[in-house]
Structures are given as structure tokens and as C-alpha cells.
Amino acid sequence: MKSCGLRCLFILLSFPFLLQANLSPDYYSKTCPEFDQTLVQIVTEKQIAAPTTAAGTLRLFFHDCMVDGCDASILVASTPRKTSERDADINRSLPGDAFDLITRIKTAVELKCPNVVSCSDILVGATRSLVSMVGGPKINVKFGRKDSLVSDMNRVERKLARPNMTMDHIISIFESSDLTVQEMVALVGAHTIGFSHCKEFASRIFDGENQSGSPEGMNPKYAAELRKLCANYTKDEEMSAFNDVFTPGKFDNMYYRNLKHGYGLLASDHAIAFDNRTRSLVDLYAANETAFFDAFAKAMVKVSEQKVKTEKHGEVRRRCDQYNDYKG
Template sequence: MERSPSFFFFFFFLCSVPCLLTFCYAHPVENYLYPQFYEKSCPHLQEIVKAGVARAVARETRMAASLLRLHFHDCFVKGCDASVLLDGVDGIITEKISNPNRNSARGFEVIDEIKAEVEKACPEVVSCADILTLAARDSTVISGGPYWEVPLGRRDSLGASLSGSNYNIPAPNSTIQTLITKFKLKGLDLVDLVALSGSHTIGFSRCTSFRQRLYNQSGNGEPDYTLDQGYAAHLRSGCPKSGGDNNLFPLDFVTVAKFDNFYYKNIIEKKGLLSSDEILFTQNKETMELVELYAENNEKFFEQFAKSMIKMGNITPLTGSMGEIRKNCRRLNHAHY
């Protein structure tokens, strides 16, 4: 019996659909992060990370902010791939000696401890990049901040970038345009910039990071009118013109260890510690309005912070067969010369 052209088209379509579905679903999955990634391969992962963070913060409250900051400094360089954790061995030039990290980035031993526990439970399964991302979320929650489901499935880098660490991480004296540009280059917008800056509601900064605001070192000899002068006098008592570079001051002096929206309230009152904090309120109308919004509404801040953290955690992750799953977060499994 003769078959019509439409019959052959229909037959071809039926045969092709399974192949198309297989292609569509098999390939993108390799590049897709999702919270249940380790559900079968390491079912107790999140409990292990949470317990490790809790122990570390119980020993030192400041560690919550340090782990959160470590995740920022990782993602802004080559994406969220744990490159910041690599030591200077096996031909690696470590990011730990960059200007933003030297004598500043900390928490590496905590990640080591958590990784060791994870390796006992699930050998060679979970990446250091995912552990660092989970630790940042748990540090936020344990400090009183919002909870969010962390998309997982990242793999670890096979290298580091000292130059990327030096140039991509925003500095405490960055201009508003520099901040906007550096965030935009990572796919983050103005809302992300202001919300993620809210992580400064916990943690400390060194005298060397804000000294220029205290002693008319802006180049024109004028006082910094965006800094409350009573607050400035308090800061000068522990941050002299020279020396004391590593003396620490809380980024949020009102609720030092609590994750809340006082960071934004402080900025409005000219009591933001870093220049890069204060300019969010004084140099750009859109960021100013966001600062006011989050100062008034803690719930909106929490909601946006969680969204922006997920977005930042998705900056160019290594997935599928890219990179590796490091056994030791400080070094590659094998040297790659």
C-alpha cells in the first residue's frame, strides 16, 4: 500500500522525539546547579557543613563574617571554583597573597576541617567550592540572617589567578562607578551591589582600609563630610595616622555580630565604616533609594540578600567534567604544570 508523504513525516517525528528529548535533557544537566545534587551521593553533607560552621563560630564569633567574605573573594575571581583556597604549591601562584587577601582573608582552616569530615563520609564526591558556598549560607543563618537553598554541583578549579584577585575584588576605597562596573562584569546589578554590601552587617575591617577617611588623605585636604565627626573621632582613637594597620573595627558598630539591617541605618547616619559603604548612599540616586529601602525594611533586605547570594554563587561555576573534586582544598589532586 502506498504511503503518503505526511505518514513518513509523522513516522520520522515519532522516532526523533526520544532522541531530541535525550539530547535536550542529558546535555544541559551537566551545567546545571541544583540543591539536591548530593542527595544520593552524600546525603548528610549539609548537616556536616552546618555543624562545622557552628563549631567554628562558637570558638570565634568573627569567623561567620570571615567565611562569608571568603566566598565573595572566591566568586569574584574566575567564578565560584574554590581557587581562593589553593596554597602556593605545585606551580600555583596563590590568591592568598593578593592585596585584598593578604593579612586579611581567613577561615581556611575551618574549610579544611569541614572538608576532612565530608571526605570521611563521602570520599572524593563533594567539591571544596560547594563546601565554601554552603559555609557562607550557614554563616549568614547562624548570625541571624536569612536561609536559602544553595544550588550545588560546582567543581574545583585547576588553577588560581593572582591578577584576577588583585583587580576584580572591589576595594574599600572604590568609587561608585568602579563598584558598579566590577559587579556588572560578574553579571550582578545595582540591586545585587547594595544587597550584597549588606554582608558588612557582620565582621570587622582593618585600620588600613579606612584610614584615608580619618586624616584628610583624599588628596584635597578637605574633611570627609560623609563621615560623622563624632564617629570619626572614635575611630581615630584606635587608628592613628601611621601604625596600627591591623587594628580592627566592627563594620556595624551597633549590632556587631548580628546579621540585620543596621548596616544601612548606619550609612544613612554617616556612620558607615568604609568609603565603599558610604558612597552607596551619597553618590548614586538608585543605590541611595535601595539603602533607604533596606534600612526601613529588614524583611526586604533579607529576601534580596538571599536572591543575590544565589546569583553570585552562580558566577561561571565549573560543572560536569570540568575541573576536579579536590581531596585537599589547598592543593590540586595532581600537579598540572
């Protein structure tokens, strides 16, 4: 500060996101001591009742945090005047169970300590708990985020990758969020759980000359099974396949091992196993689960702490789907 004086102070004040938020692992220890226990209890009940919750919530977390930081902007419901992030095309497939989980936790926490715990912290905490509950690493996240005052569908699309983008494009999207190629490869390991709708990979298995054969690099038997599974996908839009065909509900390094043997589901999954910039990382994580878990945990913490909203530029929403000044 000393070397650039008032000019730097002005720049810092003009860009609120540059100001460091006061995040801490025990942010709520005095103001809401029951927060963590309540969250873990509800997450556990929900995951037992609906085992797809872990994957859905992890994706919800990622889609929230990539667009202007983890600020629960994805939870805001659209109004007749404004279409919010959750109704952007890429977010329409986010599962109801993940939204329901956050609502349940928020309701329980509000009863114990009203107006204290932000929806963004609840989403981050729930994701952390679910990842380790399904076998993944313990992730030491911090709390103290505020919820956004904005949620705009137009801010979403260029921040999130699509399976059929080139690797250059995908890397540039992650880099625009200050995430390296290494962090990208570790984060995409999230595809070790959950599923994808057939439309997301249909062009790989049905289009062009490969119709009766197998898409480039895909295991032929796997391709044939996917074609059977997705035969009616245009009529039944819910048809889906597991992202990790061998251990779909377990957070492990099987995703990377699959990629090397032609069991990558999305075109982007397959591409990272063969691109010169990413191949060696896929090899590393396929061979060494601890290296994957370490890298995933670090990258997830980084994503969770980017562009955090501070006191003045956010609020603790009373309802996660509405700003506090919502007038209906």
C-alpha cells in the same frame, strides 16, 4: 539551537562556562547523605569557638565567587612556580579562621564519603549556614560545583572593588560580573557583620584638612572614636573597627541605617548612601529588613551559580589547597 544550528553548538562547546551545570539542592543526597549534617555541626562548633568566622567566611565566599565563579580557586596554596589567588594583595587580609573552617569540613566529609563533595560546595554551604546562624536570611543554595584547575593571583584585582574607588568604577566591576546596581547594594549589606583594618579607612579619618574635624558626611563623634582606635595603625597593622558599629555580630539591616546617619566605615559604604543610583535602595533596605533579606538571598544565590565549573572543566579536590595532580 535550531535557528543557528551547528554554529551555536560550536560556540557552546568552545565556552564551557556557558554550559549549564547540573546544580541541585539535594545533589549529595545519595552520594553523601551526611554532607549537610556534618557541615552544619562543624560550622556551629567553629562559630561558637571563633565568632568572627561568619564574617570571614562570607568575605572568602565573595572573593572566591567573583573571580571566575565559585570554584574554590581562592583556597589553593601558592607554589614556588605559581602565586595563587589567596596571595593577591586584596586577599591577604582574609582571615585564617575561614580557611580553617573549610579544611575542617573537608576533612570530616572526606572520612565519610571520599572524593565526592567539592571544596567549592563546602564554601557555599558553610557561608549559607553562617549567614542564617548570625541572624540573616535562610538561603536556598544548590550544590554540584566542581573545583577549579586554575588559581592565579593576576585574575583577582580587576574583579574586586576597593573602598576608595569611585562609584562609577565600583558599579562597573559588579556589572562586569553581570551584577546589577540593585544586587550590588544588597550584597554590600554583608558589611552588617565583621570588621575592617584601619588602613582601609585611614585616609578618610586622618588625611587632609579634615584631620581635626570629620570626614565629609561622617558623624563627628564616630570619626573621633575611630581616630583614637586607629592612632597606632601604622605600627599595629591588626587594629580594626567593626563594619557595623551598633550590631557588629548580627546580620540585620543596621548597616543601611548607619549609612544614613554618617556611620559608614569605608568610603565606599558612605558613598552608596548618597549616590543617585544607589540612595533609594539604601533607603529601602534601611526601612525594610525583609526587602534586604530577600534581595541579599537572591543575589547570593545568583553569585553562587555564576560560571560554575562542570564535570570536564573541574575536579573534586581531595585537599582544598591543592589540585589533585599536585606533585610537590
